[in-house]
Amino acid sequence: DAKTTQPNSMESNEEEPVHLPCNHSTISGTDYIHWYRQLPSQGPEYVIHGLTSNVNNRMASLAIAEDRKSSTLILHRATLRDAAVYYCILRAASGGSNYKLTFGKGTLLTVNP
């Protein structure tokens, strides 16, 4: 499976934008880039995903490099509730209904008031 590399931790101030980087230099052409986050003492929750183009939703934006070897999750205005571990995951477009996810250690985001 293609692997991802993320910083162990990042810090941000409340109401400022946050850019969470992810490197995936061995990504294959059909791998989707998924982001999940895990709030303290909860299960992970889906944030966003993309294949080639940048994506926006109500939670965040995903910027994907042209060569797809890296991506950045953007939280436009961090709140205290955004403090969590953020996981960047590559999911193979294998079809069927397996859709297995391989979690790394993720990036621990701390938001300062």
Added chain:
Amino acid sequence: NAGVTQTPKFQVLKTGQSMTLQCAQDMNHNSMYWYRQDPGMGLRLIYYSASEGTTDKGEVPNGYNVSRLNKREFSLRLESAAPSQTSVYFCAIKRATRFNEQFFGPGTRLTVL
């Protein structure tokens, strides 16, 4: 985490004891998953089930058995618990949406003494 329930929330076992972790969904999805998360680590897939009556091994299946007797329930059994199985266990389903995202339950915190 409405939609995926896990029981129990907490459990303490002695080495060698057996127990079953229960997971139930009310969202009528085919695919269900069991993960474990050790302190400071990402989630690792134990077993998954693509549909009722089918199960497949994930990354760390040793020491566990699973059962998918109906569409709604997916149970994880520890036949002879070991301290190395101390972990938080998460059940997840794959939503049948265009995102194919996974939706996680609240987790079961298991300690084996």
